[in-house]
Amino acid sequence: MEEKKVNSFLNRLKENAQKQTNYGGEMEITEAKINAKDCPNCGAGRAKQDGLTHCAYCGFEFFNIKLTDGVYIKKEDNSI
Amino acid sequence: MFGLFKKSKDSQNGESTPEWYSELQENQQRWFAFLEKLEAKMEEFATAAIPELKEIMQSDDDIYKRTFHRVYSGVNGQLNNIREKARDVYEEKVHDVYYNFNSQISVLSKHHDLLSDFRSACSDRYNEFENKYDYWRKQIDKTQERDLETEYQKILDEYEAIKNKFNCTQCGGNIVIEKIFLIQTYITCPYCQTQNTFAPSTLGRNLQNIARNLAEQRTAHMYEAYEAEKDKERDLYHQRHELSLSIIHEKDKKVLHEVQLKMDDLEEQRQFAIKNAPKLHQEYLRAMYDELNKITPDLKEHNEKMYQNQLQYL
Numbered sequence: 001m002e003e004k005k006v007n008s009f010l011n012r013l014k015e016n017a018q019k020q021t022n023y024g025g026e027m028e029i030t031e032a033k034i035n036a037k038d039c040p041n042c043g044a045g046r047a048k049q050d051g052l053t054h055c056a057y058c059g060f061e062f063f064n065i066k067l068t069d070g071v072y073i074k075k076e077d078n079s080i
Numbered sequence: 081m082f083g084l085f086k087k088s089k090d091s092q093n094g095e096s097t098p099e100w101y102s103e104l105q106e107n108q109q110r111w112f113a114f115l116e117k118l119e120a121k122m123e124e125f126a127t128a129a130i131p132e133l134k135e136i137m138q139s140d141d142d143i144y145k146r147t148f149h150r151v152y153s154g155v156n157g158q159l160n161n162i163r164e165k166a167r168d169v170y171e172e173k174v175h176d177v178y179y180n181f182n183s184q185i186s187v188l189s190k191h192h193d194l195l196s197d198f199r200s201a202c203s204d205r206y207n208e209f210e211n212k213y214d215y216w217r218k219q220i221d222k223t224q225e226r227d228l229e230t231e232y233q234k235i236l237d238e239y240e241a242i243k244n245k246f247n248c249t250q251c252g253g254n255i256v257i258e259k260i261f262l263i264q265t266y267i268t269c270p271y272c273q274t275q276n277t278f279a280p281s282t283l284g285r286n287l288q289n290i291a292r293n294l295a296e297q298r299t300a301h302m303y304e305a306y307e308a309e310k311d312k313e314r315d316l317y318h319q320r321h322e323l324s325l326s327i328i329h330e331k332d333k334k335v336l337h338e339v340q341l342k343m344d345d346l347e348e349q350r351q352f353a354i355k356n357a358p359k360l361h362q363e364y365l366r367a368m369y370d371e372l373n374k375i376t377p378d379l380k381e382h383n384e385k386m387y388q389n390q391l392q393y394l
Contacts, residue, residue, distance in 0.1 A: 006124055006125050006128045007128060009125075009158070010128060010129060010132055010155075013151055013154040013155070014132065014136065014151055016150075016154075017136075017147050017150035017151045017154065018147055020150060022142075022146055027142065027143060027282075028282070029143070029281075029282045029283075030279070030281055030282050031281050032238075032242050032257075032278070032279065032280050032281040032284060033278075033279050034246040034247075034249065034255065034267070034276050034277065034278050034279070035249060035276065035277050035279070036248070036249040036250055036274055036275065036276045036277060037275075037277065045250050045272075045274045046274065046275045047272070047273040047274055047275065048268040048273045048274075048275060049273060052266065052275060071378050071379075071381075072261075072263075072265045072266070072378075073266070077266075
């Protein structure tokens with residue numbers, strides 16, 4: 001009798017845990033990928049020496065923040 | 081004369097126990113029986129839950145093992161309920177009863193020791209129960225352990241597979257992914273200098289979540305060595321204390337001298353353990369953070385800050 005009670009409690013617990021949905025929705029599992037962003041204004045590519053913040057050809061602003069030194073991005077990556 | 085002394089004489093002669101003693105005895109017996117039942121329940125529940133938890137840990141394909149953790153906290157909650165029941169009953173049937181009688185019976189009464197005995201017997205039994213709870217709690221905690229080495233190996237294998245796979249989206253030149261990136265990163269094409277954006281896979285990103293635990297797993301033996309050294313201090317103290325008690329009635333100078341030598345030796349060992357434990361702790365931390373830096377070299381600067389911070393609390 002006792003044995004049954006414990007097992008039914010565990011089974012209910014398990015069932016509920018499996019039924020419950022995760023906060024934030026389904027998890028997306030993605031593969032590694034690579035892409036490049038061209039300037040949406042003139043279509044030119046972005047090269048290392050031109051910096052990341054502005055298009056070297058037409059001056060289009062990709063983002064309007066000043067980059068500081070981080071793990072991967074350095075302050076040299078600001079466009080002049 | 082006037083029968084004044086009769087009453088006190090009677091009560092002093094009487095070897096019989098006072099009438100409240102039977103109530104105490106009954107309470108004690110019930111308390112013991114109650115804890116026995118709770119312990120059996122706890123054991124039955126834990127032994128049923130542990131294999132279930134292990135199985136869920138294996139079968140849960142969520143990257144954060146969330147289903148497992150839900151069941152895990154449910155199991156812990158149930159165990160906690162049992163513990164709380166014991167605590168509530170202890171408060172009511174032992175603690176309150178003791179203080180109730182204590183206020184009525186003078187400490188000078190020769191029956192007062194019955195009351196103290198009641199309390200110490202019950203609280204000793206309660207400690208025993210708590211130890212059992214701790215034991216089962218630890219056993220359940222152990223089901224959380226997972227094989228991080230194989231998970232780490234999977235990440236390394238994936239990295240090996242993708243590191244030469246990508247080409248520049250602009251010129252098609254080969255781009256080598258030089259290390260395991262944890263976040264999206266700009267990678268410059270070595271041929272045309274275009275800034276490509278590399279997005280690591282979910283598996284790869286997860287490396288920073290398991291890194292710390294993996295490093296701790298790898299250096300667990302050093303942590304155990306530190307814990308053992310830390311516990312030595314109390315052990316040695318108690319050993320020395322036992323010896324010091326044993327010579328209270330000793331008259332023989334030779335024996336006294338021998339025991340004193342032993343005590344001095346124990347004290348020396350104890351002082352050494354006190355000094356040595358923090359050293360071992362620091363050695364463990366250094367080794368652990370070295371491992372962590374090896375696993376996630378990009379986070380070295382951040383890791384070192386955590387290390388420096390932990391050093392302050394040795």
